[in-house]
Amino acid sequence: MEILRYVAFSTDPAGGNPAGVVLDASGASERDLLAVAAEVGFSETAFVVPVGEGVLDVRYFSPLAEVPFCGHATIATAVAYAERHGVGELVFRTKAGDVRVSTTRAEDGSVVATLVSVEPTTEELGADVLGELLGALRWSRDDLDPALPPRVAYAGARHPVIASATRERLAELAYDMPALAGLMARFEWTTVDLVWRESATVFHARNPFPPGGVVEDPATGAAAAAFGGYLRELQLVDVPCEVTVHQGYDMGRPGTIRVGIPADPGAGVSVTGTAVPYAG
Template identity: 35%
Template sequence: MIAYSEVSAFTDTPGFGNRAGVVLDASGLSEREMQALAAFLDAPETVFVTRLSSGAVRVRYFTPSQEVDFCGHATVALGLMLAQNGHWAGEDLVLETLVGRIPLQLVCDAGVPSRVWMKQRLPEVRAVPRSLHADLAEALGLDVRMIHRGLPLAASSTGLWSVFVPLLDSVILDGLEPNLAQIRMLSEALDVVSVYAYTPVGVNRFAARDFAPAVGIPEDPVTGSAAGALMALLAAEGKLPVRNERACGVVFQGHALGTPGEVEVEVEVRGQTVTAVYVGGCAVLDREGVWKREV
């Protein structure tokens, strides 16, 4: 029997934000069993701890259909569960993932773990050919004129690649009618995990929706890895206010699915160069259970 937890990340309300499966002891599970358990839980991602030692935790991430290199919301969920189960008291902790080592920080309120921050990889950026802008708009159910020309449309990654498509306003964002087959084809052609539509709702506040059918997720409720990449992209393009070489922002996501959540991002910037990306948020335990392994 394998114990697991289901955790809502980027929210303090059970059932909101983005649901993640968390398995704190997967040391005896095969890759096939991890995939089977992820499919059983049917959360957008499940994180498996394959080795737990002082100062370092080795993990793997699975969607219901395949393994992925990294997942932001599952990382926040894991941090909360490590703290609540006595494995982490706030000391330096590093996750060993397929994209490298991810340092974590724990924030406590009155001694109670309340928020987890992760330092993501430095951003990478790829241009998207202008000839594909209209195709991306069509795949989202839009006319190309609804794309915001003052914000960057590009592919970027701080762990997982997404294409970021800026839209004029939140009404357009909320009314998207995505063609998932087209989005999947474009994602595969551009070698990205998802198509991430976003729009400004304040000076440093953005609303977003993320479509990832290429990895078996029609729409991801709240996406920590993509939020970090978005804010890094905006900061590098001079689209965020910077004070003392630091830009801060919030991404609101999940409203279209009835599971709103918030991702906080801090970006360190020197000139037009991003030197660090930090993504944080709350998490709350939904339920716990056990999974019976196949004999």
């Protein structure tokens, strides 16, 4: 397998979120895929099996396990595919469902990719589970922004959304990794989406990711899509709209995610970003 390495949601190879990309993993076993993902060592590696014109079977693996969907690896894969085969429309057949992906060329010649998520959903986060989650994060209820209530959001993968009342609280990430890993395994959460609202349509996020074997994911497209669904369902933004999520700044890998939220409550949320070859 030819293993490519890209950075998603940044034009700087030292920013954004690194992802492994294998554009043809035909014939590889699940054991092979997990071994390659562990060797690559990024939070996610995407493995593609072409099945028809513009239709790709895609699986995503962290160094420790398979996940149903990964946004930043989708953006990286779409850009890598476009650089080999040209821009256009694709369908990624993932374990979470079919994800429409489009690529275009910007004026500077770079490739921009947009994915449209599966239908988002949002569910309550019980008081007991919230207490356990806050304990693992080493947060208190006083740290929370009451205008953005805790929920579990889904747009291909499940992410608790926990909003900080201050940027300073978001900047301090020192959680109990074993405790959070155990809690996330029980509820099949992929990352925890910690957010802070800067303005009506600008947010900052951090995503603890112990199920992937890393402390933090630098830029999380799946969580951004789920967060867009959360904002729409709880009527926290005027739709249709686009919001911007800044992520990775506190870990030295800044990235920018554009999230398009249509008015239709059943419509998928779009996530747009760039990707460039990784330098490291």
